Amino acid sequence: MRVLGVLVAGFSVLAFGAIAPESYIKDLKAYLTSRCFTLNGALYRYDFDKDGVLEYNDWVYESIVTGQTYRLLGEVPTKNNPFGFKIVEVDTSNLTPLGYFSFIDFPKDEDRRFSWIYLFGDSKVAKLMGTNSTNFFDYLFIDGRPYFPDLGYQLEEDSVSIIYKEQNFPNIIAGYDTPGFSWSVKLLSNKLLLADSTKGVAVVDISSLTYPRFIGEIPTYNALDVTSTEKFAYVADESQGVSKIDLESLSKVESETLEGEIATTLALLPQRAVYVGTPANKLFVVDISNGKLRKDCFLTLDGQINEIVIKWDKMYVADNVGGVTIYSLQEPLSPKEIGFYSLEGAKSVAVGNDILYISLEDSSKVVTLDITNNSRYEFENDEKVRKLVLSPDKKKLYLLNEVSSISVYDLTIPSHPKAIGKIYIPYPAYDMEISTDGRYGFIAEGGDGLKILDLTK
Secondary structure, three states: OEEOOOOOOOOOOOEEEEOOOHHHHHHHHHHHOOOEEEOOEEEEEOOOOOOOOOOOOOEEEEEOOOOOEEEOOOOOOOOOOOOOOEEEOOOOOOOOOOEEEEEOOOOOOOOHHHOEEEEEOOOOEEEEEEEOOOOOEEEEOEOOEOOOOOEEEEEEOOEEEEEEOOOOOOOEEEEEOOOOOEOEEEEEOOEEEEEOEOOOEEEEEOOOOOOOEEEEEEOOOOEOEEEEOOOEEEEEOEOOOEEEEEOOOOEEEEEEOEOOEOEOEEEEEOOOEEEEEOOOOEEEEEEOOOOOOEEEEEEEOOOOEEEEEEEOOEEEEEEOOOEEEEEEOOOOOOOEEEEEEEOOOEEEEEEOOOEEEEEEOOOOEEEEEEOOOOEEEEEEOOOOEEEEEEOOOOOEEEEEEOOOEEEEEEOOOOOOOEEEEEEEOOOOOOEEEEOOOOOEEEEEOEOOOEEEEEOOO
C-alpha cells in the first residue's frame, strides 16, 4: 500500500492506494461492464467553516434517492457507518458535483460496505477498496493510477453504465458493431446471421476473419433468435411469431403468428419443421416442408422455454420449471416425449455424446447428466452462467457468463468438466457459434454487436 499524493479533484487528503491481484481486476471489469448500476449519491466540495480553507472532511454527499445531504467524515467512522456520514442541511442547488458514487455489490468484495465505485467528473472510474487504520479511504491502483485507465461511463438519469474507452483483448481478432442489439448468432459457411432485435437480422461476410464486412440488415419486427439453412433463415420474431427470410434476396418472405404468444427461441429440422419456444409454457411446431410456414400444433411444458437443441433425430428442451425434456423427431410434426430430467431453473442445455450439460437460471451451477445410466454431477462456475456452448469435437465446454467473460472447461472426462481458463471480452456474450475446426468463436455481444475470437490463445 502506498500514499496517493494526488488522486483527482481534491481527493489528495482523503485517499490512499490499494493493490489487488490481476484476477480480481479482470473479474471486476467484467462485472462492471455487464450491467447498469444505480447512481446513489453526488459528491460536492463545501467549506463548512466558511474560512476559505478546505479541510479533509469538507465534503458533502447528497443522496440521489432521498435528497438528504451528509458531511463525509463528519463523525468518527464505525462498523455501521464506515464513511462517517453526519446528517447536515446543505443547499446544493448552486454547487457543481465533482463526481458520483454508485454501490456495485461486487460478489468478490469480502467487505461489501466498500463495494462502491466513484465516478469522476472527467469520466474516470475508481474503485473503493476500504479504509486504513486512520480511516482514510483506499482506492484501487491499476497500472500506477487510482482509476481504471481504459474505462469510462455514461450517465442515464439515475443510473450509470460502465464502458470501455479503449479495448485491448488478446482473444479478439475483429468485430462489427451492428445497428441493433445482437441476441444470437448463426454461422453459415462464410457468413454470419445475427438476430439484431428491432433492426432485424444482420448479415456479415466473414470471408476475411480480420475484416468482417457488413452486407446488410433484413428488417423484421424484433429478432430474438435466428437459425438457418443455406437458402432460408427462420427468426423468432417476438409477437410476429416466426419470420422466414430469403438469404438470396435478403428479404422477409412471410411470418406465422403463434396464437398471440411471443416467440423467443427456436430450432430447425431442415426441410421439415421449426420448433419455437415462448416465455409461457408452449412449444410450437411449424411445418416448413412445403416451402411455406404453417403452424401445426404445440406442446405444453411446465415453464418458460429457455432453449431448444436438436441433435440428429432428437430434440432437447430446457424449461425453467420442469427441467429438460427429450423428444423423438422421427415424426417431425408429432414430437414424442422419450425422456425427462427434472431440474428446476433449467436455462441452457448443451448436448454431448451421451452427456447433457445444463446451466440454471440466476446461478453459477452447471449440471452434467449421463443419459446412459442417469448419473448426475454438479460443479460451480465462478460466475453466473447465461449459455453453454460445446466445441464441435466435444472436447471443450464454453460457459458464456452473465458478466463480460467466457469460462473454458476441458472435457477429457466428459461427465466431470475441468476449468482451464477464462476469456475476457468487452461486454457479456449472449450467444456463440464455433468454427468447425474449433479455432474461432463468433459471439453476439448485445449492444456491441459481433466479436470474432481466437479460441486457441
